[in-house]
Amino acid sequence: MKLGLNLVGNGAHGGGWRMPDAHVGAGMDIRLWKQIARGAEAAKFHFMFMADGIAVRSSAKDEAQLSYDSRIDVFEPLTVMAALSAVTERMGYLASISTTYNEPYHVARKLASLDHVSEGRIGWNVVTSWSEQEALNFGRDSHLEHGLRYKRAEEFVDVVFALWNSWEDDAFIRDKATGQYFDPSKLHIPHHRGEHFTVRGPLNAARPVQGFPVIAQAGSSGPGQALAGRIAEIVYTMQKSRADAAAFYASVKSGFANHGRHAEHSLVMPGIMPIMGRTMQEARDRAEQLQELIHPQLGLAALIPSFGDLTGYDLDDPVPPPLADTNSVKSAHERLAKQLAGKTITIRELIHQRSASGHHVMVGTPQSIADEMEDWFVHHGCDGWNILPPYYPVPVQEVFDWLVPELQRRGLFHTSYEGTTLRDNLGLARPVHPAAR
Template identity: 60%
Template structure:
């Protein structure tokens, strides 16, 4: 058995990762808002011993395309608000973790600290927060702003936001609440800590009106390959997501982001790097390729162009069977995807159509089309090469696109000793092998 084992999460969104997957005859086109189906999928994931379910989210119907009609061809429009969904799913499961996305640009730290602390108690310590700065003008317009904040401003705000949230989670020492009926004292005032934060973006007094979460801090996840994104991840994240197509590029990112940990007083084992994979599984290679081709043929050109517009602006006026133009605008949205996609297009002489066909299905993440064994081979290769600590699996459609991975690929990984056969602990931190952060007051007492 391998000494190191993969960490595996599931990225579940709307009707599935692939925007055209809902059109398959076997797919559930109404999966996005069917809570009974989400419960079934969560329970199946727990049965397979998956570490967590990751819920991506946006706070708008997001598009960078000039043609709004493109939206009508995508199956990724409607979805549950993730914190609400987690509250329901946590009551239906016992050990699997849940990670919800929440924006630092369009929220306040006190609200986020309180909501995730509450969910951590409700779930028994199985919750994480995916920190995002948001990226689209559509989101800005839903929050009384005409324009989205500039990239560096968003990341500066995000750093302070996370610091404030963690400070609020430390409002109470772990044993602050006495609940002494006989003496009449409910909590020890010496173990309450008022934050009194005054910073560039936030002024927050505290304390939080809920006890310290079961995990100390809910797990912090973050995705971003830009320089500010990597710095934020190195400084704050327990889980780091990335989109890489090639193993060596993934290894380069792994070394780059973990190489920054030292400046923040962190060791490299204090966070896990987990690239995204969209698997299309078949009993034979031919079956998998045929299934993948069926999904790809459903991609409408307007959806493909809308996907590229997030990174490169409106390309609808160019020949789809020609190359990307040289004079591409630099947008202030998803910067972490721009350079990898440009490199892919230039290195492979891709046309605009070929590029959107390659990236639309998995939003620039690795797409693996093959047998359970071949998919496991690639996962094992990346893991052993030091390119990752695990993977975030992006089911192309629901529910079969998820169940095929759980029922066919996971057993292969378990047989090879690459993936566990049971949960190791009670909390999400326990199961990811991440230490519970001690309260700052406790750390001070230990060092005294």
């Protein structure tokens, strides 16, 4: 199985940063991140994954409610990836970059440059953004509508791919004798004119080391899966049960056929938050302590996109019916509405259930968690996992020291890197330049 380490702010669990052994200020401590990157490489992780948004993202109703959120001060992913790639040799780095609040030329250039800086260890998680706050930073009053975001995303990736193909791999002949720097027959100027973008090109960077950086995609709605079917080599997803994961896996993999792709051209990697202990009791105690540290204001803010403002309610009141629709993460909203149908649970219980931003939480020993990971994996629920540690650094180190050796002992996880690039290590083919096909 493939493994990614997904680092979110000060930890993916809302109560994590308040744990007694949590490193306060972890989110922007570069020394800690370098230490984690080196540790992840020693443990043979395939990549580190940086989720991102271009705003202080929260659904909080005001600044007072926002002040309980620890996902505020975070690194810009591309700059931190450049720093981390300089202190590692094999670790891959994947970042979320929005197609809604960027221009394709910027993204093509930065990723091409980083792929050279890291010598072929970069990936792009193509996201369309989910937060209203990003719109407010980019001259809009509200977030672009879900369907439109995906239309823009489809064109955006085509422009980026065309820019990466501006130069064939051997275009730069740099012939000192003749004075000719590149072979003009190997230059392909995109001349793109579309509904959303007009981009002449070419890119002022050589073709990326990996041909294209590895492409990931994280939207799970209908248009999200359609985009994934066309371009994704890693599909990042939230799945709560083996059955749902297997259904999603089958649906994503069968979607490839429409685009002339094969199932093995991509890896489906759901997120999981392991909360571990040496014994079941220790793990349960840690999980309980984490839940108690979620401030109610933080919990209520997270429910706003699906329920509106629940301030007037008691936390032990039953959850009211969800809103009819959301312009945020549609797939997550629909899953939540389905999960709640016909059930009565309290607001407090729901806050606890959603403590991992909707990802699946596995509470247990390294052995019991490895059992569950193996079970999903062998039953075609996934090709690997994006692991979201609840806080830093202790639970990250325990993943390296306890969980990874258990997976390796079972023959489920590699014990050495297969090659030098992220593509080599993930077993993904390097895209051939269209002119060389």
